[in-house]
Amino acid sequence: MLNRILAITGKEFLHLWRDPRMLAAVLLMPVLMLLLFAYAISFDIRNVPTGIVDMDNTPTSREYAQAFDASDLFNVSYRADTISGVDAVIDEGRVSIVLVIPKGFGKDLLAGLTAEVGVYVDGSEPNSGRVSRAAALALTTQYNRELAVRWADLNGVDISAVGGLEPLMRTWYNPELKSSDYLIPGLLVVIMMIVTVQQTSVSLVRERAQGTQDQITVSATRPTELLLGKLLPWSILALTEVGIITLVSKWLFNIPLRGNLFAFALGTFIFVVCGLALGMLISSFCNTLESANMMAIVVAFLPSFLLSGFVFALEQLPEWIQWLSCALPVRFMVELTRDVFLKGAGFAEVLPEMSFMLIFAVLAITLAAHFYRRRLR
Template sequence: MRRILAIARKEFLHIIRDKRTLIAVLAMPLLQLFLFAYAVSFDVKDIPTAVLDQDHSVASRQYVNTLQQSNYFKITQNLGAMSQVDGVFSRSEDVAVVVLPPGFGDAITAGRPGPVQVLIDGAEPNSAQLGQAYATGLSRVYGFKVATDQADAKGVNLAGGGLSALTRVWYNPEGSSSAFLVPGLIVLLLTITTVQQTANTLVREKEQGTYEQLVVSPIKRIELMVGKVLPWAGIAALQVVVISGIGLVVFQVPFRGSVVLFALSSVLFVLCALGLGLVVSARASSIETANQLAMMISFLPAFMLSGFVFPLTSIPPVLQFVSYLFPARYFVVITRTIFLKGGGFDVLWPQIAALAVYAVVMLVLSSLLYRERA
C-alpha cells in the first residue's frame, strides 16, 4: 500500500509539473466538448424546400401553410411543373420538394387520404432521412387535423373508434442532438485523455532509464500499475464532473438518473480505459508507437464502435463483435440511460458488470505483459 501511494504521488507530481500534460488533460477536453457539441449536430431545421402545388385547392394551401409554420421546412419557391424538380436538386437550391398532385383537395374533402409526394435530395443522407421523417410526421399531423375537423363537422367522436397511429419519441422528444451527443461525448473525451496518458507512462520510464530503478526495488508489478492509475483516475473524475456540468448547464442536457450510479460506473470505465492504456504501454517499444496505438484503440472505437454516433445495430456484424472488445460501448449505454432515461442499476447491471470485469482484466493483463527483466 505504501509503495502504491509512493508511485501515485510521484505520478501526480509528473502531471502537475508538465504544462503540456496539464493542457492536454484539462483544456483539450473542454475545447473538444464545444467543438463536437456544436459541429456535430444532427438537428435539421429550416430545410430549404420547394413546393409544387398542382391542386390549387384550399386543402393544398392549408397543407403548405402547415409546412411553413413548422420550423423544419423553409419554403423558398413555388414550382410550376414537375420538370423543374431536377433543376432544383442539381443546382442545390433546395433539399426537398413537396408535390401536391391534382385531386389532393378532393381526396381530403371525400375523407380519403390525400396523396402527398415528398422528393428529397439523397446526397446528404442524414438530412434526407430526417426531412423524410419530418414530412411524414407533418402529413400525419395534418391528416389527423383534417380528420378531426371533418369528424367534428359530422358530429362523430373520433376519440372512441377512430384509428390513429402516433409516433412519439420518448426521452428526447425534441430529437435534440446535444441531449444525444453529450452523454456520448463524456465517453469519447474520457477515453481519449486517459488511454493516451497511461499509454505513455511505462514507455517513458523505459526511455528515461528509470524503470531499471523500479525493477531493482521490491515492488510488485500490480502495485506499480495500480499506483500509476490512481492519479489519473482522480483527474478523470474531475473531467467527468466538468464535462457533465457543462452538458447540464450549457447544453441543457437532462440528468434523470442516479448520481451515485453514474459516479460508480464512471470510475469503473476510467479504470478500464487506464488499464487499456497500460496494456499498450507495457509492450510498446517507444513513445511514438504507444501514442499511435493508443489513438487506434481509444479514439476510433470510442467514436465509431460505441454507438456514440452510429447506432451499433447498423454496423456490420464483424465490427459489432469488435465493439464488444472496447469499454466505450458499455459506457455509452450507461451514460445515455442515466442521463436521458433515468434508468437504474436494475437495467444497467449487465453493462456495469462488463466494465468491472474489463477493468480487472486490463490491470492484471498489463502487469502480466509488463516484463520486468529485459
Template sequence: MSSLTWSERGKTCVRAHRLAAIVRKEFIQIRRDPPSLVISLVMPVLMLLLFGYAVTTDVNNISLAVLDQDHQQPGRELVSRLEQTGYFQPVCYVEDFAELEGMLDGGKAKAALIIPGGYAKGIRRGEQSQVQFLVDGSDPLVARTALSAAEITGKVYSQEMVIKQVKAAGGQVPEGPGVDMRTRAYYNPGLESLKFNVPGLIGLVLQNITIMLTAFALVRERERGTLEQLMVTPVQGAELMVGKLIPYIIIAFADVALVLAVGTWWFDVPIRGNIFLLLGLAFLFLVFALGVGIMFSTVAKTQLQAMQMAMMFILPSVLLSGFIFPRESMPDVIRYLGYLIPLTYFLEILRGIMLKGVGLAFLWKDIIPLTVFGLGVVALASKRFRKQIE
C-alpha cells in the same frame, strides 16, 4: 545538348550509391521494429473495413415491443405491416404496460406499439381507431427513423382501409376510417442529438485520456532512463506502479467531473439517475482503461509506438461501441465485435443513468462484462509490468 563529362558521371553514381545506402538503412530500421511495421500494414486495412461496414446512417432492425390489448386480426395486420417495412425487427409481444416500459428502460426494445381494446371493432364500424407508438428518444437517429416509418406505415394502411370501405359501401366514402397513430418519444422528447452525444463523450474522454496518459508517461520514463533509476531504489514494484497511476486516476476523474458539469449546465443534459452509482461505475471503467494503458506501456518501446497502439484501440471503440453509429444497423459479425469493446457496455450505463434514470436492476447485464474486462486486463498488465521491473 552536350554529353556528361566523366567527372559529372562519377558524382551522379556517388549520389545514387548514397541514396541506395539510406534506403537500405531505412528498410533495416523498419525490419528491426516489427510492431510499427505490423501496425502500419494492418491499420489501413482495418480502417477500410471498419468505415466500410460500421459508418452508416441507415437504421434498421429496430427492436419493437407490442402490447396488443385487442387480440384481433386488424391489430396483427398492423404489426405485420410494420415488420414488412424492414425497419422493425425483432417483434416481441408483452402482456402489460409495466413489462413494455421495462423493455424500454432496459434497452431491450427501442420502440413500442400499444393496440387498445376495441381497435378492431372501431375499424369494422368505419371509425377512426387510435393506437399509440412509443420510441426510445435517447438515440435521436434511431428515434427519428422509427417515428417516420411508423407514421408513414399508419397513413398507408389507413388509405388502404379507406379504399376497402369505399368498395364495401358501394362507392360512398365513409367519414374517416383508418388508424390514428399517436407518437411519443421517451427520455429525449425533443430528439436532441446533444443529449445522446454528451453521455457518450464522457465515456470516450475517460477512456482515451486515461489510456494515452498512462501509456505515454511510462514509455517516456523508459526512454529517459528514469524508470531504470527508480528500479534500483528500495521501492517495490507494486508501490511503483500504484504510485505512478494515482495521478492519472485523479486527472481522469477531474475530466469526468468537468464533462459532467459542462454537459449538465451548458448543454442541459439531465442526470436522472443516481450520481454516486454513475461515479462508482465510472471508476470501474477507469480500472479497465488504466490496465490498457499499462499493457501498452509494457509492449511499446517508444512514444510513437504507444500512440499508434492507442489509436488502433480508440478507433474501433468509437466506431463499434454505439458512440455515434447505431449498432443495430451493423452486420452481425461487426456488431458481435462490439461486444468485445468495454466502451460498448459503459455507454449503455451512462445513457441509462443520465437519460433514463435506471439503476442496477437494468444495468447489471452491462456491469458484469465490464467488471470481467477490467479485472482481466489489469491482472495481465500488472503481471507484464512486474516482469519488466524485476
C-alpha cells in the same frame, strides 16, 4: 509506502504542469470535443430548405402549404407555380425537398375525393432526406385528419361517435430526439478512454525510456508503488474531467441526468480501472513513445469511436462487429452512461454492463501485471 506513492504522483503532476502542450491536450481537448460534437456535428434536422410548387393556387392548397411554412423543420425558400424549375433548384442544392400540389387539388378535396401531392426528396444526404420525407408524410396526415374533422362538422356527424384509429407516437427518453442528448454521454466515455489509456501508456513508456524507471526501482520502490503513483494522477484527471463534462452537459446542454448518480460513479470508476490496465498493457509491449501513442490510438481511440455505439448505433452494424465490440469495455460504458443519463437507470439496470466491465478490468489487470513484471526482470 504512501510517501513514495505521493512523491511519484506529485512528480507526475509537475511533468504535466511543465508541458503546456500536454496540459492543453488533456484539459482543452475534452472541452473542444464537447463543443464540436454538441454544436457542429449535430444530427438534428432543422430548417430543411424546402420548395413548394403550388400549381393549384386555391385557398385550400395555400392552407395546406401553410402547414409546411409553420413547421420548424421546413424552411420554405422556393415558391413557384410550375414544375419546370424544380430540377434546377434541387440540382443546385438550393432545396432538399419539394412539395408539388397539382392542379385540381382544392377542387378534389372539396368534392370529398382523395387528392394527391407529390413530394420530391433529395436523397444525396440520406439522413436528412429520410427525416424530411417522414415529416412531410406526418404533416400531410395531420392535414388529412383536420379535413376529415371539418367534413364531419359540415355534415353534422359527431366525430366522437364515429370510431377511429388514431396513431399516438411517443419517443421515450429523448422526446425531441436531440442528438446532443445521445452524443454527449458517449463522448464522456471516449474522453475517459483517451485520458486513461493513451496518457498512462505514454507516461509509463517515457519513464522507462529515459532511464528514470531503473533509478526508481533501485530505490527499493516496489513496482506496485511505482504503478499506483503513476496511475493515480490520470485517474484523478479522468474523474475530474467526467465531473466537468457532466456539469457542462447538464447546465449548458440540458442533458437530463435522470438516473442514479452513484451507479454512474461506480461504473466510471470500474471503467477508469479498465482504461489504466489497458494503458499498462500497451506500455509493456512498446519501447518508444511513438509506438505507445500509435498503439493507444488503435486500441483506445478508434474502437471508442467506431465500436462503442457512440456515433454509430451498434444494432445497425454487421453482427461480427457487434461481437467484436464486446471485447472492449467502451461499448458497455457507453450503454451504462446513456442508461443512467437518459433512461434514469439505477444499480439494478446497469448491473450487466458493470459486471462485464468488472470482468474486463480483472482480466486486463492480471495480464498487465504479468507482462509488466516480466518487463522488470
